[in-house]
Amino acid sequence: MFRTLRLDAVLIQAVIAGALSFAHLHDLAAAAGQDGWKAWAYPVSVDLLLVAAWRRMRKDGGNRDAWLWFAIALIASLGANVATAGLLDMNHVPDWLRILVAGWPALAFLGGTLLAHAPSPDPAAAPDREPMPLDEPHHEPAAELTVERVPEPAPELPPADPAPKEAPPEPVPLAPAASVPPALLDHARKIADAHHAQTGAPIDAATLRARLGIPAPLADSIALQLTSTEGR
Template identity: 75%
Template sequence: MFRTLRFDAVLIQAVIAGALSFSHLHDLAQAAGQDGWKAWAYPVSVDLLLVAAWRRMRTDGGNHDAWLWFAIALVASLGANVATAGMLDMNNVPPWLRIVVAGWPALAFLGGTLLAHAHTHTPEPAPEHEPVDEPEPELTVERAPEPDPELPSAAPEFEERPPALPEPASPAPTVPVPPALLDHARKIADAHRAQTGAPIDAETLRSRLGVPPALADSIAFQLT
């Protein structure tokens, strides 16, 4: 199957503009005293510098040198187009134009070398976040609320009181004890038994640990 040829208007326009600019640069170089193959080399040098600067601008948009050399090559191309349009006498060009044309090869070589060896800016990787050590939770001992003191009954003096009944055995303390505090108290109790030969009482345990009486009773009960 034959592929349908389709003309691109932009491509055709680029070919026409390139051919005309190439011809104008050749005519200007020839008028400035560069004859033969040297006159044909000037438009090639200008176009190559223009393309090299454009490629560097696309890969590194922040490179100011690439913009500078692109502007220099563009001015050289546009200047040749304007100069050959009747603005200059091509049979008697001014001396400064001969100097510019003669010095262009060295200038183009310098620009091409700087563009070829320009350092491409690469973004630095973001630093990784270092793990933060979380502080260990502090051990807090909650003090149990003390019971309200009982008020004496307002019974009359002449009423006979019933005989006092024997007090029932005190139930086990209900104050919760943290496991870490219980292990520490057990070490203190073992050391006390090893020194005195007797188990530690609640009052001694309270003074050693510095805890409330209710919590000391609960610890002493669990150590028995």
């Protein structure tokens, strides 16, 4: 949606001031030896540098480079207005002024390039600060006190009951020795001695039973008697 352009006193004054400044810059450039279209390009260069510096100042706030180039362009415009007001002989322009006019395009190009490529401040990096009221004193926020709670000791558990020791097995009572005939006992002793001589170990009841062909209880009784006899 286009804005309606209102003709007020400020706008009219701006048009008049711009036209006069444009004409004065053209006349000064023509007097300094810049004739033809070059004399018309000088006021355009000065006004463009003014606009670029003003836009950078509005965008960045207190940018020193923008203020510097704005001041340079403003001095060039004001100097042309004053010089063409009768204080300078337009037919005999001094050499230093011719040098300034001839070097202005390079200076304006440098300023425009620096203004166009200057880094813009990051608004997200600046912390948001609320304005402090003047009538209220500023109080520093109290530091938060962190209290660490010491963990309570774990309750002592009663000592566990030791594992019950297994009772030693009760000795198996030996069966009463059966009556062994002396002749059988002597024969069994000979067999036991021969077995001991061959193997180096005493004969057991199972071997006696196999050698003599007797029942198990009788073989156990003979083995017991042989063991008791050897112990004596």
